[in-house]
Amino acid sequence: MTDTLNAKNHSIEKYLRQDRMPHIWCSGCGIGPAVSCFLRAIDRAEIDPNKIALVSGIGCTGRVAGYVKLDSFHTTHGRAIPFATGLKLAKPELKAVVFSGDGDLVAIGGNHLIHAARRNIDMTVICVNNFNYGMTGGQVGPTSPLEARTTTTPYGNFEPPFNLPYLASASGASYVARWTVLHLRELERAITEAMIKPGFSFIDVIAPCPPIYGRMNKMPLPMDSMHYYQEKTIIRHGADPKEADITLNGPILAGTFVDIERPTFQDQLNHISSKVNAQV
Amino acid sequence: MNGDSACAEGAISAGCRFFAGYPITPASELAERMSERLPQVGGVCIQMEDELASMAAVLGASWAGLKAMTATSGPGFSLMMENLGLGVMLETPCVLVNIQRAGPSTGLPTMTGQGDMMQARWGSHGSYEIIALAPISPQDIFDLTILAFNLSEKYRVPVLIMADEVVGHMSEKVTMPTIAAKDLVERRRPKVKPGKYLPYKPDADLVPPMAVAGEGYHFHVTGLTHDERGYPVMTVEAHDRLVRRLVDKIRLNRHDIIKYKEFQVEDADIIVCAYGISVRIAQLAVRMAREEGIRAGLLQLITIWPFAEQRIRELSLQAKAFVVPEINYGQIVLEVERCAGDRARAILVPHMGGSVHSPQTILEAIREATQ
Amino acid sequence: MTLWRQPFDAAEKATKPGQIHIDKERCKGCDFCVDFCPTEALRMSVELSSKGYNFAVVDDESKCLACGFCELICPEFAITVSIPLDNNVA
Numbered sequence: 140m141t142d143t144l145n146a147k148n149h150s151i152e153k154y155l156r157q158d159r160m161p162h163i164w165c166s167g168c169g170i171g172p173a174v175s176c177f178l179r180a181i182d183r184a185e186i187d188p189n190k191i192a193l194v195s196g197i198g199c200t201g202r203v204a205g206y207v208k209l210d211s212f213h214t215t216h217g218r219a220i221p222f223a224t225g226l227k228l229a230k231p232e233l234k235a236v237v238f239s240g241d242g243d244l245v246a247i248g249g250n251h252l253i254h255a256a257r258r259n260i261d262m263t264v265i266c267v268n269n270f271n272y273g274m275t276g277g278q279v280g281p282t283s284p285l286e287a288r289t290t291t292t293p294y295g296n297f298e299p300p301f302n303l304p305y306l307a308s309a310s311g312a313s314y315v316a317r318w319t320v321l322h323l324r325e326l327e328r329a330i331t332e333a334m335i336k337p338g339f340s341f342i343d344v345i346a347p348c349p350p351i352y353g354r355m356n357k358m359p360l361p362m363d364s365m366h367y368y369q370e371k372t373i374i375r376h377g378a379d380p381k382e383a384d385i386t387l388n389g390p391i392l393a394g395t396f397v398d399i400e401r402p403t404f405q406d407q408l409n410h411i412s413s414k415v416n417a418q419v
Numbered sequence: 420m421n422g423d424s425a426c427a428e429g430a431i432s433a434g435c436r437f438f439a440g441y442p443i444t445p446a447s448e449l450a451e452r453m454s455e456r457l458p459q460v461g462g463v464c465i466q467m468e469d470e471l472a473s474m475a476a477v478l479g480a481s482w483a484g485l486k487a488m489t490a491t492s493g494p495g496f497s498l499m500m501e502n503l504g505l506g507v508m509l510e511t512p513c514v515l516v517n518i519q520r521a522g523p524s525t526g527l528p529t530m531t532g533q534g535d536m537m538q539a540r541w542g543s544h545g546s547y548e549i550i551a552l553a554p555i556s557p558q559d560i561f562d563l564t565i566l567a568f569n570l571s572e573k574y575r576v577p578v579l580i581m582a583d584e585v586v587g588h589m590s591e592k593v594t595m596p597t598i599a600a601k602d603l604v605e606r607r608r609p610k611v612k613p614g615k616y617l618p619y620k621p622d623a624d625l626v627p628p629m630a631v632a633g634e635g636y637h638f639h640v641t642g643l644t645h646d647e648r649g650y651p652v653m654t655v656e657a658h659d660r661l662v663r664r665l666v667d668k669i670r671l672n673r674h675d676i677i678k679y680k681e682f683q684v685e686d687a688d689i690i691v692c693a694y695g696i697s698v699r700i701a702q703l704a705v706r707m708a709r710e711e712g713i714r715a716g717l718l719q720l721i722t723i724w725p726f727a728e729q730r731i732r733e734l735s736l737q738a739k740a741f742v743v744p745e746i747n748y749g750q751i752v753l754e755v756e757r758c759a760g761d762r763a764r765a766i767l768v769p770h771m772g773g774s775v776h777s778p779q780t781i782l783e784a785i786r787e788a789t790q
Numbered sequence: 791m792t793l794w795r796q797p798f799d800a801a802e803k804a805t806k807p808g809q810i811h812i813d814k815e816r817c818k819g820c821d822f823c824v825d826f827c828p829t830e831a832l833r834m835s836v837e838l839s840s841k842g843y844n845f846a847v848v849d850d851e852s853k854c855l856a857c858g859f860c861e862l863i864c865p866e867f868a869i870t871v872s873i874p875l876d877n878n879v880a
């Protein structure tokens with residue numbers, strides 16, 4: 140038989156908690172591919188996996204922390220970012236990665252998101268954005284497009300959603316990108332770049348939630364969402380994130396929108412500390 | 420030095436190197452002191468966007484291996500209850516200082532109160548045990564802050580310092596000895612290699628050794644009910660095992676944790692049971708009562724939670740009554756009543772907040788108790 | 791694929807067929823791998839797995855380019871693509 144590359148060296152299996160598989164996610168859920176991209180990005184970015192601290196909040200995406208073989212923290216609803224802030228500031232050699240969903244990061248945790256971006260805390264936030272609260276049965280979320288049907292907007296959503304790339308960049312993030320879980324090579328590269336980038340990086344990952352959001356919005360099959368991404372994604376690197384609004388089943392602007400240099404919180408802190416200690 | 424600053428100094432002496440907080444009267448001076456002092460000792464002080472974030476950041480810092488603290492007052496204390504529960508569940512050493520003011524709600528922001536004592540015990544949802552200490556002076560808050568860090572590292576539980584506005588703002592002489600390393604407790608680290616480590620496998624005292632992030636242990640921790648591996652397990656049995664241990668690690672070690680002081684209780688048949696700033700007023704009242712020939716004594720609760728049940732039971736055999744002055748409308752008195760049973764009466768001396776009792780009101784209650 | 795001329799480094803650059811391993815018990819039949827495989831090397835099974843899903847199977851491994859996309863897109867981490875180390879590609 141021909142020799143094969145050892146699957147363990149070659150794939151992401153080594154970063155998965157095998158004793159916790161299979162996971163709880165539904166068939167065709169977009170969280171899995173996003174996790175694969177992240178796990179591959181670890182090697183691609185040449186980050187020591189011992190130094191990664193992965194923090195999740197609550198919700199379907201919040202379960203990511205439980206499946207990766209890294210130091211991983213499944214925290215409270217919305218508080219993954221401040222928890223990760225504490226980890227990172229207390230031990231700067233750590234690579235802080237927050238993996239959570241749109242409801243967790245942007246509704247209940249929205250305040251923390253904008254402030255971490257403003258401070259330019261060195262962390263990577265991967266937001267799996269599926270336009271609703273999947274785990275609790277499909278309620279309207281902060282990114283649900285206008286007119287979307289959810290269990291709490293039976294007549295269609297009338298609240299304007301957040302445009303996440305715009306929100307993150309306006310708050311001061313150093314790196315902002317958006318991809319769908321069909322654009323996996325791009326997503327893997329974006330997560331790699333984001334993890335290498337000093338400062339606050341944010342990736343909006345558009346992902347299907349077929350049995351809940353999809354079913355209520357005429358995309359009941361996993362493939363429906365993927366075909367939608369295939370047809371409606373417009374890739375424009377450097378585009379103004381202001382234009383990244385998403386309408387119901389409308390075009391999805393994707394690409395790297397922000398990639399700038401800005402002093403991180405740690406840089407400023409080191410600067411102050413060395414000044415203080417020079418005086419003492 | 421004022422109490423807030425003494426608390427900050429106590430924390431630094433105890434080895435605290437991380438502070439996250441949010442401005443609130445009357446605890447702001449503590450954050451201000453930390454922002455000045457921590458950079459001098461290589462620590463990190465960050466003002467977060469709210470108290471939810473402050474408490475979360477403190478937990479994160481503790482899991483990265485630093486001794487961490489936050490400080491707040493009533494309204495912020497309410498917000499911190501969320502992640503206090505996570506701290507209990509993940510068994511995260513940390514210290515939370517509450518410089519109490521008078522509530523409910525915004526209440527009297529600049530004026531004293533002791534109305535958060537039951538919130539300290541039960542404020543976060545679910546069944547758990549917590550440790551809470553009540554300082555009576557700037558010197559005391561310095562000493563108790565060191566004790567708080569030691570207890571939190573030893574038992575892997577958040578420890579609350581339940582001070583109040585008067586203690587926080589009063590200025591008194593504080594002696595700050597250098598604390599020897601042998602007097603500081605550090606959390607137990609795992610003795611096994613990564614791969615063999617079970618994050619929630621307890622030692623004999625029911626406390627599990629704690630790994631920190633970045634050392635290759637690849638541990639998982641979750642606020643969900645979990646087993647010894649730290650993995651979520653959604654069963655009645657796993658929940659029973661976990662909650663029992665979280666509670667029992669404090670209950671079964673209560674003799675090591677509980678501290679109190681007594682003044683003239685040997686022959687007392689009226690015992691004033693006080694905590695925090697009220698202790699100092701009660702001392703005066705007891706002296707006045709003694710001058711009147713009443714056999715009064717004072718029990719000062721240093722540890723509020725876990726409650727000094729056994730001592731109060733014992734004292735209820737000799738005393739006719741307990742007099743309990745509180746700057747609230749009756750919280751700790753309920754505990755005293757429970758422990759005293761029908762052996763001794765428990766008489767509340769309430770004060771709704773904004774100032775301290777006058778010794779006279781406590782004295783009157785002592786007199787009444789002799790009837 | 792027919793080319794109008796043979797690239798000079800064709801032998802070096804020739805894609806080697808991958809070997810696809812699909813864990814049928816992990817597969818939940820979403821169809822992603824089958825639909826997005828650029829060479830249609832995979833198909834869905836007719837029979838059901840023990841969990842009641844139609845699962846992905848290799849239809850024609852010789853078509854596989856080892857691009858790895860199926861491994862990346864599988865929400866269940868059910869697919870592993872490995873590349874034979876043997877350089878003598880048939």
Ligand code: SF4
Pocket residue numbers: 163164165166167168169170199200269273274347348349350351352
């Ligand atoms: S409910 Fe939606 S988001 Fe949650 S696991 Fe299922 S598909 Fe994924």
Ligand code: SF4
Pocket residue numbers: 808810826827828829830831832853854855856857858859860861871
């Ligand atoms: S590796 Fe690429 S070519 Fe081979 S089966 Fe998978 S998707 Fe198809």
Ligand code: SF4
Pocket residue numbers: 812816817818819820821822823824845846863864865866867868869
């Ligand atoms: S992508 Fe994975 S889960 Fe979906 S059909 Fe293929 S093997 Fe099955």
